Amino acid sequence: MSTEPQCPASPEPATGRSIRTRFFLSFGLFVPFFLFYMGTAIIQTPTLREFAMTPALGMPLGLLLSLMVFPLSWLLIAVYFAVWK
Amino acid sequence: MLNYPLVFGFIVFFVAVTIVITWLTQKSTKTTKDFYAAGRSTPWVTTGLALVGSYLSAASFLGCAGDIAIFGVDRIWLAIGFFGGYMAVLLLIAGPLRNVGSYTVADALHRRFPDNKIKLVVMIATVVISTFYLVPQMLGAGLLFEMIVGWNFILVTVGLGILMSIYIIFGGMKGTLYNQLVQAVFLFAAMVVITVLGLIIYFDGSIFKLFEVLSNVVPPGLAGKDPAVAAAVAAAPNAQAAVQIAREMMPNAPTAMTIGIQTPDMLSQISTVLALVFGTAGLPHILIMFYTVPSAKAAKKSVTLCIVSLGIFYLCTIFLGFLLMPEVYQQLVAWIAAGKAGIAKNMAVLEISGNIGGQVLMAVGAAGAVAAILSTAAGLMITVASTISHDLYKVYINKDASEKQEINIARVTTLVMAGVSVVLAVLLKSENVAWLVTLAFGIAASAIFPVMLLSLWWKGLTRQGAIAGIVTGLVVSSFFIVLLLSGVPKFMGLSTAGGPGVFGVTAAFAVLFIVSKMTRDYGPQVDEFMAIAHKTEEN
Numbered sequence: 001m002s003t004e005p006q007c008p009a010s011p012e013p014a015t016g017r018s019i020r021t022r023f024f025l026s027f028g029l030f031v032p033f034f035l036f037y038m039g040t041a042i043i044q045t046p047t048l049r050e051f052a053m054t055p056a057l058g059m060p061l062g063l064l065l066s067l068m069v070f071p072l073s074w075l076l077i078a079v080y081f082a083v084w085k
Numbered sequence: 086m087l088n089y090p091l092v093f094g095f096i097v098f099f100v101a102v103t104i105v106i107t108w109l110t111q112k113s114t115k116t117t118k119d120f121y122a123a124g125r126s127t128p129w130v131t132t133g134l135a136l137v138g139s140y141l142s143a144a145s146f147l148g149c150a151g152d153i154a155i156f157g158v159d160r161i162w163l164a165i166g167f168f169g170g171y172m173a174v175l176l177l178i179a180g181p182l183r184n185v186g187s188y189t190v191a192d193a194l195h196r197r198f199p200d201n202k203i204k205l206v207v208m209i210a211t212v213v214i215s216t217f218y219l220v221p222q223m224l225g226a227g228l229l230f231e232m233i234v235g236w237n238f239i240l241v242t243v244g245l246g247i248l249m250s251i252y253i254i255f256g257g258m259k260g261t262l263y264n265q266l267v268q269a270v271f272l273f274a275a276m277v278v279i280t281v282l283g284l285i286i287y288f289d290g291s292i293f294k295l296f297e298v299l300s301n302v303v304p305p306g307l308a309g310k311d312p313a314v315a316a317a318v319a320a321a322p323n324a325q326a327a328v329q330i331a332r333e334m335m336p337n338a339p340t341a342m343t344i345g346i347q348t349p350d351m352l353s354q355i356s357t358v359l360a361l362v363f364g365t366a367g368l369p370h371i372l373i374m375f376y377t378v379p380s381a382k383a384a385k386k387s388v389t390l391c392i393v394s395l396g397i398f399y400l401c402t403i404f405l406g407f408l409l410m411p412e413v414y415q416q417l418v419a420w421i422a423a424g425k426a427g428i429a430k431n432m433a434v435l436e437i438s439g440n441i442g443g444q445v446l447m448a449v450g451a452a453g454a455v456a457a458i459l460s461t462a463a464g465l466m467i468t469v470a471s472t473i474s475h476d477l478y479k480v481y482i483n484k485d486a487s488e489k490q491e492i493n494i495a496r497v498t499t500l501v502m503a504g505v506s507v508v509l510a511v512l513l514k515s516e517n518v519a520w521l522v523t524l525a526f527g528i529a530a531s532a533i534f535p536v537m538l539l540s541l542w543w544k545g546l547t548r549q550g551a552i553a554g555i556v557t558g559l560v561v562s563s564f565f566i567v568l569l570l571s572g573v574p575k576f577m578g579l580s581t582a583g584g585p586g587v588f589g590v591t592a593a594f595a596v597l598f599i600v601s602k603m604t605r606d607y608g609p610q611v612d613e614f615m616a617i618a619h620k621t622e623e624n
Contacts, residue, residue, distance in 0.1 A: 019615055026176045026177055030172060030173060030176040030177055033169075034172075034173075034362065037169050037172075038358055041162060041357075041358045044162060044344055045348050045351045046348065046350070047350070049345030052344040058293045058296055058297075059296050059342070060344055062344045063161070066162065067400070069168070069169060070168070070400055073168075073172050073392060074392070076176075077389055077392060080176065081389070
């Protein structure tokens with residue numbers, strides 16, 4: 001009798017408009033994060049080494065940007081939960 | 086050297102705690118819903134911390150910091166790469182997946198496309214990914230304890246297999262979750278305490294002072310390769326003098342803060358990052374944990390807790406790696422000079438633990454490594470057990486299976502899986518199988534993530550497109566891994582050094598899109614599926 005559990009009755013099924021809103025919010029936050037993340041990874045490569053070694057706040061810029069990935073993600077999460085209803 | 090009785094005592098105590106937890110949770114594991122999804126009523130805090138435990142392996146606890154300590158700043162991307170994937174999980178996958186799935190990854194896709202072929206291909210991808218992830222964990226555990234405390238390799242792996250089986254057979258998902266929670270808290274606390282104490286004791290709590298010191302250090306990975314430098318470093322009266330001697334003997338060598346020495350070319354770097362980000366969002370043992378919480382909102386909260394915790398953890402591993410380098414410099418250079426890079430990488434964290442807190446903290450570090458291995462391996466094992474019993478046995482072998490039969494099959498699968506992984510670990514002991522984890526991430530990014538993302542967000546995805554995309558991702562990512570392992574540096578002008586990420590992900594998305602545009606089977610109730618996936622969230 002292994003019946004697969006169905007979702008509980010939805011408080012409010014999403015409409016086309018609300019799905020679009022959620023799409024723009026989710027991807028609107030993920031895309032900038034991903035671009036920053038990928039960009040930071042790319043400047044660590046030998047090709048962009050000179051740029052990554054530029055001093056910034058007592059450390060190489062590449063290291064500073066890499067460490068910034070953590071607070072940036074926490075900031076985006078805060079925005080996500082503030083906007084998402 | 087490690088204090089054997091103390092380490093043994095810590096590990097025995099730790100294992101005893103997890104067995105008690107399993108015994109306590111056993112009473113509430115009766116139905117398939119309990120076994121696969123912990124009753125779908127687990128508090129989000131529990132699942133969030135269990136996600137941390139499931140994700141952190143010994144490589145994260147010992148390896149990341151050890152690697153940074155040997156080679157310097159270029160190796161921090163190992164820690165950052167592992168972290169970033171959870172943003173994709175939170176923003177794109179967790180909530181809607183929780184709404185449409187039930188027990189396995191295949192369930193969510195099957196709900197949109199009620200076709201057993203979907204279940205079969207996702208089940209195959211799940212087993213491949215989880216097995217390739219599990220075997221290095223078992224092998225790593227055996228090697229780690231053989232190396233640091235001289236324990237027998239086979240006994241360690243067999244013991245690990247038995248423990249995993251006990252967790253899952255008796256405790257199901259609930260037992261696994263609560264054990265992962267305990268292990269995550271232990272790991273997290275150990276990492277934060279060691280790092281904070283190290284920073285305060287050696288650098289007055291200032292990371293800028295640490296960076297200033299590092300800007301003069303020749304990485305041990307370079308200094309240890311020069312016999313004259315290694316000899317001079319070994320003869321130095323203390324670590325600070327050793328650092329200075331190495332710099333004087335290698336005035337033009339890069340420093341620990343020099344970027345772009347160890348990193349690969351741009352395409353390889355992109356490929357690695359793609360695999361890590363999208364692979365995390367496609368790892369079956371991570372995705373099925375969202376079924377254990379009561380709602381999509383709870384799933385998102387649990388991922389958020391996980392992201393914040395992992396962020397702090399990986400920041401600590403980076404700073405720990407940096408502060409390790411000058412403080413255990415002589416030991417690191419000696420290991421590298423002796424050709425023992427593996428020992429250097431895994432022992433560095435334990436060495437600094439001993440320097441900071443004596444034998445007790447060193448034993449805590451070793452127990453932390455056990456915790457990391459146990460929590461990750463348990464999550465992988467229950468994932469395979471669930472998909473075999475729910476997506477294969479129940480669908481293809483015995484459609485009328487009772488709930489009890491289904492759970493029994495999952496338990497038998499657990500035992501078989503434990504046996505297979507132990508045998509594979511023993512057979513592959515002399516091989517470097519760290520690449521299996523890369524393969525797991527690459528396949529997850531290529532075979533699972535694209536189809537999962539599009540099925541949850543794009544009405545235009547068709548059944549044929551989904552199947553073609555999964556198969557393409559699976560085949561292309563495996564193909565590039567085979568090329569990489571065969572020593573083929575390039576294929577059609579493309580470098581294989583960064584693994585399969587960029588190739589598998591691109592091919593899977595392209596095929597998903599093209600085949601979906603050519604066919605029209607969007608699922609019988611695609612509008613209803615989308616409405617449920619993105620429904621208004623209850624608290």
